[in-house]
Amino acid sequence: MIKENIAAIREKMTQACLACGRDPKSVLLCAATKMNDAERVKEAVRGGVDCCGENRVQELTQKQPLGAYEGVPVHFIGHLQTNKVKQVVGKVDLIQSVDRPELLLCIEKEAAKQNVVQDILLEVNIGNEESKSGFTKEAVMDIAANMGNFPHCKLKGLMAIPPICTEENGNCKYFAEMYQIFVDITAKKYDNVDMVCLSMGMSDDFADAIAHGSTMVRVGTAIFGARNYNK
Ligand SMILES: *Cc1c(COP(=O)(O)O)cnc(C)c1O
Numbered sequence: 350m351i352k353e354n355i356a357a358i359r360e361k362m363t364q365a366c367l368a369c370g371r372d373p374k375s376v377l378l379c380a381a382t383k384m385n386d387a388e389r390v391k392e393a394v395r396g397g398v399d400c401c402g403e404n405r406v407q408e409l410t411q412k413q414p415l416g417a418y419e420g421v422p423v424h425f426i427g428h429l430q431t432n433k434v435k436q437v438v439g440k441v442d443l444i445q446s447v448d449r450p451e452l453l454l455c456i457e458k459e460a461a462k463q464n465v466v467q468d469i470l471l472e473v474n475i476g477n478e479e480s481k482s483g484f485t486k487e488a489v490m491d492i493a494a495n496m497g498n499f500p501h502c503k504l505k506g507l508m509a510i511p512p513i514c515t516e517e518n519g520n521c522k523y524f525a526e527m528y529q530i531f532v533d534i535t536a537k538k539y540d541n542v543d544m545v546c547l548s549m550g551m552s553d554d555f556a557d558a559i560a561h562g563s564t565m566v567r568v569g570t571a572i573f574g575a576r577n578y579n580k
Contacts, residue, residue, distance in 0.1 A: 350393065351389065354572050355396040358555075364543065365559040366399035376559055379548070381569030383408060384576045387417035393572055394420050402567050406433040413440065426508070428482060428569060431455040439463045445508040445548055445567075448472040454498060457502065460501035468505045470548055474514035475523045475531065483509070484514040486530055496555060497540035504539075506546030506564070509533055511554075520554050524561035531562065 351382070359380065359493040360526040366373040372486065377399040378521045390412060401418045404427030422442035429437060429446060432452045437444060440458040447453050460467040471492060472543060474483030489507065496504045507530060511523035527549055550566035552559025558566055570576065 350574070351392045351572060352396040355393065355398060358568055358571055359397070362559060365556040365575060369560050371559070375564060376564045379426075379565055379567045380572055381401055381426065381551070381567045382412075382417075382573075383427070383569065384578075385573050387412045388417035389573060390417040391419075394418065396572075398572070399565075400424055400442070403441075406427075406430075408437055409440070433461050438467050439465045443468045443470065443505060443546070445470040446472050448474075448484065450492070450552075453502065457499045457501050458514050464500055465505050468503050470506050470546060471504065471509040472508045474509075474525055475479060475509045481510065486526070489530060490534065493534045493539055493542055494537070496542050499539065502541075504542045504545050506548065507534075508546075508548040509548070510551075514554070515572075518557055521557050521561060522565065524549055524554075524558050528562035 362376055363373040366376060377528060379400045379402045380393040380398040381402050383404040398421060399420040402424045424443040424445050425437050425441045426445045429452060431452060436454045438456055442469060444456065456467055471489050471568035472483040473489050474481050474485060493504060507527060509527050511520040514520050527547065531547045546565055547563055548565040548567060549563045552568050552571035555568060
C-alpha cells in the first residue's frame, strides 16, 4: 500500500512539475512520519521518498535507533521545545520548524557545544494565525539578514503550513507569498544563507504548492493513510 501510494504521489508531483515547466527532479518528497512506527517508515524509505520528517522528539528518539530512516536524511518538522533541543541538534539533517528567536538561539548554542553546523529552515506563519507559531514575513527577513550571528546554524530556506483550507486552490495565495519571500531573501545573498529549500505543500495541496515554487512537499496521509489519534 505505502509503496503504491508513493508511486501515485510521485506521478502527481511529476505532472504538477511538467504543467508549469519545472524539472520533476527539482521537488523532493518528504514523508511526514508522525504516528507511524519504524517498520512503516522503513517501508516508505524503500518506497522511494527523499527524506523523512518527524514531528515529535519522542518519536524521533524511538525510531532512529531502530534504523527507521536509514538510507535517507531525517528532518525535524514539529514544534520544538527549547528543553528538547539537545535531543535534536546533530541528530537530524535539517530542522525545518525554527519558529521563534529563542529557539534559533538555543539551537545555535547547542550546535556550538557539539561543534557542529546545524542546517535549518525558518518557519513562516504565512496566514498570520494566532494558533500557529512561526515568524511574520518581516521577522523572517530580519533573521535572514542576521544569520551571520549564528555561525553554528546554516539557513537553507523556508517552511510554511498555511491555514486549513477547504476551498479548491485556497492556499495558492499563501504559496505565492511564500515564494516571493523566498526569492527576496535569495536575492540578498546574505551571509550564512543558502536558499535551496522551500518546504510547502501537504497531502491535499502539494500540486498547488509545486505550481508556486515549492522544492519540498511534506506528505503524511497520502502515503500512510489517515492517522488514528485514538491508538
Ligand atoms: C503531519 C504534517 C504534514 C503532513 O500532513 P498530511 O496532511 O498528513 O499530508 C506536513 N507537515 C507537517 C509539519 C506535519 O506535521
